[in-house]
Amino acid sequence: DAKTTQPPSMDCAEGRAANLPCNHSTISGNEYVYWYRQIHSQGPQYIIHGLKNNETNEMASLIITEDRKSSTLILPHATLRDTAVYYCIVRVAGLGNTGKLIFGQGTTLQVKP
Amino acid sequence: EPEVTQTPSHQVTQMGQEVILRCVPISNHLYFYWYRQILGQKVEFLVSFYNNEISEKSEIFDDQFSVERPDGSNFTLKIRSTKLEDSAMYFCASRPTVTNTEAFFGQGTRLTVV
Numbered sequence: 001d002a003k004t005t006q007p008p009s010m011d012c013a014e015g016r017a018a019n020l021p022c023n024h025s026t027i028s029g030n031e032y033v034y035w036y037r038q039i040h041s042q043g044p045q046y047i048i049h050g051l052k053n054n055e056t057n058e059m060a061s062l063i064i065t066e067d068r069k070s071s072t073l074i075l076p077h078a079t080l081r082d083t084a085v086y087y088c089i090v091r092v093a094g095l096g097n098t099g100k101l102i103f104g105q106g107t108t109l110q111v112k113p
Numbered sequence: 114e115p116e117v118t119q120t121p122s123h124q125v126t127q128m129g130q131e132v133i134l135r136c137v138p139i140s141n142h143l144y145f146y147w148y149r150q151i152l153g154q155k156v157e158f159l160v161s162f163y164n165n166e167i168s169e170k171s172e173i174f175d176d177q178f179s180v181e182r183p184d185g186s187n188f189t190l191k192i193r194s195t196k197l198e199d200s201a202m203y204f205c206a207s208r209p210t211v212t213n214t215e216a217f218f219g220q221g222t223r224l225t226v227v
Contacts, residue, residue, distance in 0.1 A: 034215070043117075043204050043218030044156060087156075098169040099144050099211035103156040 004088045009108040012082075018075040020107050022088030025069040032093045033064060034101070035073045037084040044087065044103070047073065078111045085109075115139045119205050119219035126195055126226055134190045134222045136205030145188045146206040146216065147180065149173070156204065162188065195226045 005023040012018040024033065034049040048055055048062045050071075055062045061074040075082055087106040091097070118137040126132050138145050147159040160170045162180055179191045188207075192199055202221040208214050 038156070041150070041202055041221070041223075043206075043220050044216075045218070046215035049215065093212055093214075097211050098161040098163070099208055099216065100146065100158045100161050100169060101148075101156075101206075101216060102158060103148075105155055 004090055004104055006086075006088050006104065006107045008105060009110070011110050011112055012075075012078045014080060014111055014113050015077055018073075018078040018082065018109055018111070020073040020075075020086050020088075020109065021070065022073070023070045024088070024090045027068050027090050028092070030092055031090045033062065033068075033071050034089045034091060035060070035062065036087045036089065036101070036103075038087070038106070039081075039084040044101075047086075049093075078109075080111050080113065083109060083111045115217075117205055117207055117217050117219035119203075119222050121222060122220070123223045124225070126224070128197060128226055129194050132192050132195055132224065134192075134203050134205075134224070136188045136190070136219055137186050138188055138205065138207030139209075139217055140186070142207035142209050142217075144168075144208045144211055145180075145182070146208075147190045148204045148206065148218075149201040150204065150221075151198075151201045159190075192224075195224075197226050200224055200226045 035047040036044040038044045050062045064071045085106040120135045145162040150156045160174045161168045177193050181189050204221045205219045206216045208216045
């Protein structure tokens, strides 16, 4: 699975959009971009994933560049409860793959009042 | 909403003792995983399990570790002879397929080896 690079930490004001970048320059054509987050020491929580098109769900939006070498997770109106470590993970999602996730260090997002 | 359930939430054990960590995955899921997170470090993959056998394991998952799905609902991780360095949060996860789906994680078991 391709390696990802994320900034170690970011701050965001409550109510503002949080934009978390991820670089995955060695991504392959059959690899998806997944985002998870971990609040304090709880279990990781799935946020969103995509292949090449931008995606949006009730939690966030995922913007993937046309060359797929980077992506941005957008939390449109960050709240204090969004303070967490955010992980960008690239993985193959197909038969023959075990489905394991390889976590990096992630980005610690601190939402401030 | 269905969830992955792990018990106990916290386990304290003496070095050299055997521990069994328990997980109840989401009922229609087919793929099961264990991960661990040593305090202050990143989440690490241990093992994946499908069709009643291990499908992949990491270097961490040595002979001291074993997994089992003893019935249709439970998924267990056994550590035969615990070491101090086994102290960590252990997370169970499950997913319905390995194609384009997300994994659901439990809240974890904090294992403390003294």
